Amino acid sequence: MNMGTLLDIRNLYVYYRTTRGYIKAVDGVTFKLADHEIMSIVGESGSGKSTLAYALMRLHDPSQVYIRGKVIFNGTDLLSLNEEEMEKIRGSLISIVPQDPNTALNPVYPVGEQIAELFRYKQDLSPKEAKEISIKLMQRVGIPDAEKRYYDYPHQLSGGMKQRIAISIAIALKPKLIIADEPTSALDVTVQARILELLLEVVKEVGSSMLMITHDLGVAAEVSDKICVMYAGKVLEIAQKDEILRRPLHPYTRALLNVVPRFHKSEKRLFPIPGSVPNLLSPPPGCRFYPRCPYRSNTCTKKEPRLIEVLQDHWVACSMWSKLEEVDF
């Protein structure tokens, strides 16, 4: 896979200003995403993965959030653009599949019009053309009777249908990057797999890259080329999916994999991770996973481990990684 870099995030810091100090939601994140690549960002709630997505879209209110770093998308630094330039990128070049389709569609407009609005407003198509394309798109994402459903209001559709509409809105203008923010966690378990499959299909059709934000390693394993593990605002490990699943080199990744039930290792019980995500107002010194880490040593509190490429294309932020490599997973 020798492809261009679509997204290059360098040392991104996103701090929320509060009266008690800064909440370090994203704290020095660096990674690259190639064209057509699908990367999952995996982490517990509070790990900063959604904040990261918001920062990419520049949706934070600058008076409440401190942002530093570089987000180079398609050759331009998104953080240096003004609001007007950013508006042109949103929806056209980067789009989001929302977490909860039940609240992400405007209740007072028919769903078809909400798709068509993009074509009319961002591409200046005539109402008729916009409607035709929208109906085709609705058929593509598997909405039966699309001509009629075009006039349905969001409350008349099921959650799965609404997410199909949301997906069609996200892919409508064939963006280069699609950010999927836990696109299935608000859905019924029975439709999750189908929605995920559909999303993957259309993303490949459109030829976009995708950032899949999820707390579900199962979802990540299913859809992604690469997996990025985040914890307390930091990236702990990035590698190709097979590599990271076969040979996780960070204790946290290992712990995460241990809480996913797997069928082929039926004798193994699940091991919950003790403790909880640290307070991001005053994170622990050194490695942030230290308080919960089974492999910790004295050096871990003294120096914060940097993300380094320990093996070919396998990045880990842990000073104990070589020990883990010896321990069989």
Add this chain to the structure above:
Amino acid sequence: MNETLRLLLKHKGGLIGLCIVLGSVITALLSNFITPYNPYDADLNRALQSPSIKYPLGTDEQGRDILSRIIYGSRFSLFIAFTSVAIGALIGIPIGLISGYYGGWMDYIVQRITDILLALPGIVLALALVAILGPGLMNLIIAIGIGFIPTYIRLTRGVTLQVKSMEYIVAAKMLGLSNFRIIFRHILPNILPPLTVQLTLHIGSAILGAAGLGFLGLGVQPPHPEWGAMIGTGRSYIFRAPHLVLFPGLALFLVVLGFNLLGSALQEILDPRLRRG
């Protein structure tokens, strides 16, 4: 909207209010054709007559038919009410939307000015404005309309803040829609229900306000048959001929009641938390 209408027709108070409102609007529109006499036609020979078959609501101090004057007067009341509420809403709602959507220092300044305006009772503000602008129909409308602006700003800002944080508005932003479009195409339709209620209730208070100023001689000037002015001139005869005050007062009461009934019915219907089974 059909659902709203259906619920409104099932709502007792709402139905009564709707009938009164529609009745008064139709009366006002047709007033040129349905008055039994010319409302301006004075004849001192028949002054201050009590209600009779010929003059169902009696005659006033200049011998003009009171029924005709009340019917004709509904035009003034309703016209003043609708236009002044329109002025208040057309200025107040956009300011409230923008103030609530953008927030920041501009919002702060707008809200402090609104605080000051809200601290003044509407009638006092209107009195002061009429004193500055002088009496007359247009000035009256402006004076009453300006009094409504702060209420619309405050109300619109409040509901805008609520809707602004909804995910579908964030989603619209993520799709790269302009702020202008988000404000007027995505937020505005979602806050219409509470605004509709306020509009309806304001019509009632505008009618009252106009009548109050008319009563004080600062509104519509005699000989025009505005209800407040009619009560104002009739009050000198309140012991000899109480119908001069009674009937315009009743008309005023009925129409304001109608708008208020309709308004509170709409409030119950449009706010599901208040909806009764």
